[in-house]
Amino acid sequence: MITGKNYIGNKLSAKGNKTFTTFNPELNQENKSVFTEATTEEINEAVSLATKAYKEYSKISGTKKAAFLNAIADEILALDDVLIKTYCSESGLPEGRATGERGRTVGQLRGFANLIAAGSWVDATIDKGDAAREPQPKPDIRKLNFPLGPVVVFGASNFPLAFSTAGGDTAAALAAGCPVLVKSHPMHAGTGELIATAVIKAAEKTKMPNGVFSNLNSSGIEVGQKLVSNSGVKAVGFTGSIKGGRALYDLAAKREEPIPVFAEMGSINPVVLLPKALQNRAVNIATIYAGSITVGTGQFCTNPGLLLGIKSEGLTTFVHTLSEEIVKINPSVMLHPNIKKGYLNNKEKVVSQKGVSVTANFTEDVKANYAQQAVVTVNGSEFLKNTTLHLEVFGPFSMVVQCENEAELENVIDHLEGQLTGTIIADDNELENHTNIVNALQNRVGRIIFNGVPTGVEVCESMVHGGPYPASTDSRFTAVGVGSIKRWVRPFSYQDWPNNLLPDELKNENPLGILRSIDGKKSTEKIN
16 A cells, blocks of 8 residues: 655655655664655745645635544545554554544544634624714724644654644644645654544545645655745745754745644753652652653653752652663664664763763663663753753653752752743642742743642643743644644735625624624624
């Protein structure tokens, strides 16, 4: 089923001569399928098709787009074991993770389908006109969300399904009415092509315009650069490193017509360990966090890479227990040799800094591409002086910062870069005595967790997966949940427009029966 070709709309194409393969990190060998990188000609053709498709697709009803998204979900499930086996062979991740991520991907698609079928997501707002108003007549103004245009989505290395070809960014953009061009991730190009076939089949079955979706292979950065630079592209979705996300952001800003880049990037997800909790539960908390740091080989953007506490007997017990427990956990495989190389390089860079002490390091021999977990400690004063210690070490690694007092702890939090999550571990009523810590953390993160772990992102309407830069390029938006659809739309107003020519969402008779704001009051009623 895997051809190694690009999908330019519904057509398979392989005009280039640059090829590559994916890699099985568990077996430490290349996979057999050969993929052809998209050429400039193919990129331009795909964008041209998307631009043409946008004119039709942006006007298609929510119920028809919902049928398309549900059909994608159905076609993904129909891939069955072929998809799961390909996923595992290209990522080294276990079958349970593959099936779980497939379920999340399908759930996201169906969630957006439900949202757009209901229709109220467009935020229809109507301010009725009043010709008799003095001293000037009041115009009739009506507003709704309108799709931006063709969107480029970059597949993520650590989520071959949920954040890639038909993942959250793609589902949200398609739901909004935007055609999608996927820059497939080279580490799981086979998984990407299988998912692309599902999207294309669904588009054909539901009679979507050709060009509503394309899948482009790439072994490096060139294809992505050309896509972002193409004038037909109107927005970009990215999940990955700070370096990669910032490069795309800068490239998009330099265009003659700058476009938004919604990038979810680095995060070390600080965890604040308050004194009373450590005094009473240090061993239990440390055991839980040993598991959280190593789950998925630490390859989650919400991995707890920074643990903050005030020097005490409880913090000493926590560090000792964490260091003992984490080396009891069997190491696991990383996504790719390059990911393993990056982990080792960044770990060494942090460990070599002044004042850093290694308290746990798995030293037994491991298979190729497996990661050896580690825990280090440093004083708060050193952490404040050296921003290299803020580096994200993507893998099973965490740093404990030992502060002298609460003032230093608050200072450390204040000087952190933006993060996706922050966690506070506290006993009953302990938060009330540390509101300054809570407020400081709230200013640096997009989601704050109480007495839990940051790993695991619930897909729901209330979820915020984003945060101040560099956690994301725009902290006003989430990359997870149906609210993420708002990244791919802009507000658009009609003034004194004939009722029969308005979109259904704004017509007096409200034919869709959606919830609207009429002269400041929420209502599903018609306008007489």
